[in-house]
Amino acid sequence: MPEVDLGVTPLRELNAALHRLTPETNERHWVIDHPAGRHAIAAGLNVPVTVEINGPVGYYCAGMNKHATVLVNGSAGVGVAENMMSGFVHVTGDASQSAGATGRGGLLRIDGNASSRCGISMKGIDIVVKGSVGHMSAFMAQAGTLVVFGDAGDSLGDSIYEARLFVRGSVKSLGADCIEKEMHDEHKRAIHQVLTRAGFDGEVDPSEFKRYGSARKLYHFHVDHAGEY
């Protein structure tokens, strides 16, 4: 099990070593100590290994992750798991702005709160936040699922496309073209599925959540919608 002390090893060296791994590698569990908020830790991983980071990370941790599991034992800065393609990223603390931004696949779990723009422009990623999310979360969200155990700030799902949003607590306000929708069994199953993958098997009742999605009124230009934006 490789152990890397970022207080000693340069970040560039660590990331280069992780990028050199092949899917057949025997070095399947890496432990990173003393991250000290450095940016772009474990960005661009491309193999199914586990990287465990002990401490807070800076911007873009696990950015564009593919296949790997990245566990952050601490809080994460801006854009954790941005543009993730696949794999699993788990933050035990809070996450700053734009968590999971533009993610195209995989699963992001945040045990604390996520700041503003959580899931902005998400394109297929699934995001589970145990705490609350800030304003403009799921802005222009295209695809994927955002599950929030706590509350959502202003303008949730502004200009949303086909992403599915589930919030257990209150929503301060909905953004343009985002509406509350009826919960059906298929949606409860979807929540259950995502939560199970995130490690919450049976811990949470999906029926406690409310569903939000696109009214699809702004999909086409129309003069009468000018005031909606």
Add this chain to the structure above:
Amino acid sequence: MDATPRTTPRKSATFDDYSLSEIRRAAESGIYDIRGAGAKRKVPHFDDLLFLGASMSRYPLEGYREKCATDLWLGTRFARKPIHIKIPITIAGMSFGSLSAQAKEALGRGASIMGTSTTTGDGGMTEEERGHSEILVYQLLPSRYGMNPDDLRRADAIEIVVGQGAKPGGGGMLLGQKITERVAEMRTLPVGIDQRSACRHPDWTGPDDLEIKIEELREITDWEKPIYIKVGASRPYYDTALAVKSGADVIVLDGMQGGTAATQEVFIEHVGLPILGAIRPAVQALQDLDMHRKVQLIVSGGIRNGADVAKALALGADAVSIGSAALAALGDNDPHWEHEYAKLGTTAGAYDDWHEGRDPAGISTQDPELGARLHPELTGRRLANYLSVMTLEAQTIARACGKSHVRNLEPEDLVALTVEAAAMAKVPLAGTDWIPGSKSDW
């Protein structure tokens, strides 16, 4: 009958035919006009500059005998694998979606013949363009449509798009007619919707964040790829300085004449600077930071011929980029299709409803039948011919100015024909030593 002579009916210079037609159109539709291409209004441009050529105090090079090089390196500041292009003309970012797959392939073929680069756009990388572009620049835009680490790694450079000349401060736009199944899948969008991209990046705000974003991209690509920052010309001195501060290897500066696939007419014509007024402030910023030639400057917006190329280089750019001109070389707005342009209510040379996807030339369309009109190999050859002519023209001028490399052209080789151009380009008005706005002018 009153025999008093009547004055000739006079139309208003202010409320001219075009303005009146736009008022009628707006009153009827209730929505702003959307179109493609760049600014059509007349603005100070390279035509307002002249080269002086050699004389008693300057020695020319023999036109057909002495070498005048045109190649350059891009990305020498930080990238482990900088790009070498053979001519100082690159192909600007244009998306698959706004352009047909055939057009993207043709651009790649033409650029590759001439040893230069082409660029993706707001819609991801297609196999057609990667397969036919020897040097491909991959754009990272606010929308992040199709963005993925595999394409980042197989690109030759990465261009972070902050803005473009046709619409500094505006996001992309692709109307439903062009959101076909393939385009929708690449962008993760429902088929047929009017797509409006974001104008700001989703995960960074300002140059301090951008510096960190660039660090992430370098880490993901193991510091191999040159990283460009593209800005629309608006505050070129500060934008250039901030791009340097953010860690750019290359800066792309796009003037208001630069084209777009679609946006509001009012945006195209009323926001941003003509490229002539943007180059010198950008170069000044690079010089003030001791980064001129270390961070390369590519300028675009209204480049049409080798004289424009030479003038841009003389003002301090390292290379130029072309979009609209490249499309014209492929056949855009060709009179050959006049009868079809007429059916669309326009005429060859004026067709700009690129967003409607009905381009008779098969370029700005996703209609398979129209796209099939464009032969990528033949039109790619046409683009290569055009790039070759531009390069030869620039070399002709450079040799006449005594330069053994086109990049050695300098502001001292130029004069201006108008006061405005003299002030913008910071070269003397022809026949004088007057540079309006310079300290010696006080």
